[in-house]
Amino acid sequence: MDNINFQDRIDEYLLHDETMSEEEKVQFLKEIEEDAEKKEQYEFTKNVKQAIVSRGEKLKAMTEFQKEMKSHYHRKTWLWISSIAAVLVIGFFAINPLFVENSPTDNVRGDENDVFEMTAPADSIDTDSISSDTITSLHK
Amino acid sequence: MRTTQQEKEARLVAGMYDKNRKIQSELYAYCSKYFWANYRGVFFADEESATEIFQNTFIAMWENIERRKIYVSDGRVMGKNNEPLSGSILTYFMGIARIKYLEWVREQPTYADPETEMGRKIKEEGFDAQQYINMLYDSEDNKMLDIIADVISHMSERCCEILSKFYYEEKDLDTILLEIPTIGSKNALKTKKHKCMESLRTSARNIYHNYLNS
Numbered sequence: 236m237d238n239i240n241f242q243d244r245i246d247e248y249l250l251h252d253e254t255m256s257e258e259e260k261v262q263f264l265k266e267i268e269e270d271a272e273k274k275e276q277y278e279f280t281k282n283v284k285q286a287i288v289s290r291g292e293k294l295k296a297m298t299e300f301q302k303e304m305k306s307h308y309h310r311k312t313w314l315w316i317s318s319i320a321a322v323l324v325i326g327f328f329a330i331n332p333l334f335v336e337n338s339p340t341d342n343v344r345g346d347e348n349d350v351f352e353m354t355a356p357a358d359s360i361d362t363d364s365i366s367s368d369t370i371t372s373l374h375k
Numbered sequence: 376m377r378t379t380q381q382e383k384e385a386r387l388v389a390g391m392y393d394k395n396r397k398i399q400s401e402l403y404a405y406c407s408k409y410f411w412a413n414y415r416g417v418f419f420a421d422e423e424s425a426t427e428i429f430q431n432t433f434i435a436m437w438e439n440i441e442r443r444k445i446y447v448s449d450g451r452v453m454g455k456n457n458e459p460l461s462g463s464i465l466t467y468f469m470g471i472a473r474i475k476y477l478e479w480v481r482e483q484p485t486y487a488d489p490e491t492e493m494g495r496k497i498k499e500e501g502f503d504a505q506q507y508i509n510m511l512y513d514s515e516d517n518k519m520l521d522i523i524a525d526v527i528s529h530m531s532e533r534c535c536e537i538l539s540k541f542y543y544e545e546k547d548l549d550t551i552l553l554e555i556p557t558i559g560s561k562n563a564l565k566t567k568k569h570k571c572m573e574s575l576r577t578s579a580r581n582i583y584h585n586y587l588n589s
Contacts, residue, residue, distance in 0.1 A: 239569050250545055279519070279576055284542045286524040289441075291543035293434045300403035307404075 241273060245280045377450055384464045389447040391440045399437075406433060409465045410472065417469060418476040428479060431528040432472040436464075438524060439471075478529055519583060526578045534571035541568060 247255065248263055255263070267274045377385075387405065390398025410429050414420075420428060439445050445454050445467065454460045460467055527535070540551045548561050548568075558564045 239565065242569060242572065246541075250542070279523075279579075280572070282520045282523045283527070283538070283572065283575065286520060286527050287538055287542040289438065289524065290434060290527060291539055293437055294430070296399065297403060297430060297433065300400045301407075303400050304404050304407065 238276075241276065242280070245277050248277075249280060249284055380463060381451065384452050385447045385450050388440055388445060388452050388464065391437065392443070392446065403433065406436070406465065406468050409468070413469065414472065417473065420476065420479065424479060428472055428475045431475045432468060434528065435471050435475070435525065436468055438521075442521075475528075482529065518586060519579065522579045522582045522586070523575070526575055526582065530571070530575065533567070534574070537564070537568050538571055538575075 244263060248260070252260065267277045387398055387402040391402050407429070410432070414425055414429075436445075445452055445460065445464070447453065448457075451459045452464055454467070527538075530538070536555065537551065540546045540554065541548075546554075548564055552558060552561055552564050555564070558567060
């Protein structure tokens with residue numbers, strides 16, 4: 236029980252020394268200097284506190300590093316996806332005109348001037364639009 | 376002649392020591408990628424345990440850098456006896472991970488898988504305390520702090536919770552009692568905390584004595 240009570244005093248000194256008067260602090264330090272076992276307990280607690288604080292801070296930082304790693308990975312994935320999409324879109328527009336220019340004309344009937352070389356039917360009259368230029372003749 | 380990798384690692388270790396937040400994060404990612412790509416070839420553990428081993432390994436390496444057990448001199452990462460590290464820091468990192476795995480297997484012996492390199496070694500040779508001591512406790516000053524830091528990493532979950540809340544978050548017993556309702560009273564919590572400290576002290580003392588005898 237004495238051990239537990241002394242542990243309370245060590246904790247008080249290490250964690251809340253602002254609540255102790257200068258006199259109490261001096262008395263406490265004197266006590267541990269005079270008793271090897273108490274000094275060992277004090278040094279041990281000091282090390283435990285230091286180790287736990289160091290571990291706690293590192294774990295906290297590592298949680299942040301892990302988040303950063305994940306968001307970096309997501310950013311990278313999105314960058315890849317957008318790059319691939321951009322390449323596909325640019326590729327489509329680059330290749331498309333080639334297809335239009337080289338499009339086959341086999342499925343179009345006749346030649347370019349075929350419509351103007353039609354022979355007028357036998358029953359056609361002079362003013363038929365097929366055999367003559369109707370606009371010019373009307374002006375005449 | 377230094378390689379690009381040696382230069383990169385020297386930059387990471389130096390930045391870690393200088394508490395450069397960006398470089399700390401970079402070193403974490405560097406070790407993490409290597410660990411998750413390679414740990415299965417070295418030892419067998421489920422993903423949750425492997426995560427715990429990784430965390431404890433990274434903390435141990437970080438503390439080794441803070442205490443200058445590994446440091447940078449003339450652009451090279453230096454280790455024990457002021458000699459340059461024989462391999463990369465990733466090899467050093469995996470060396471600590473192996474030791475953390477050995478600790479973990481000691482606590483859960485059924486996991487020593489004979490199919491992996493480490494599993495075979497454990498089955499054939501048992502646990503090599505000397506290797507453990509050399510890797511983790513070779514600093515010149517305050518070996519007890521090194522030992523305590525390591526023992527804390529495999530304390531029971533409950534002890535870890537109580538001591539962290541008390542010494543790291545600096546919460547008083549009344550607040551901790553509210554946060555851990557499974558503990559019935561303030562006295563029970565106080566006794567539990569005391570037992571945790573005593574068990575930590577006993578383990579640390581044993582390792583310290585082994586260290587002195589070695």
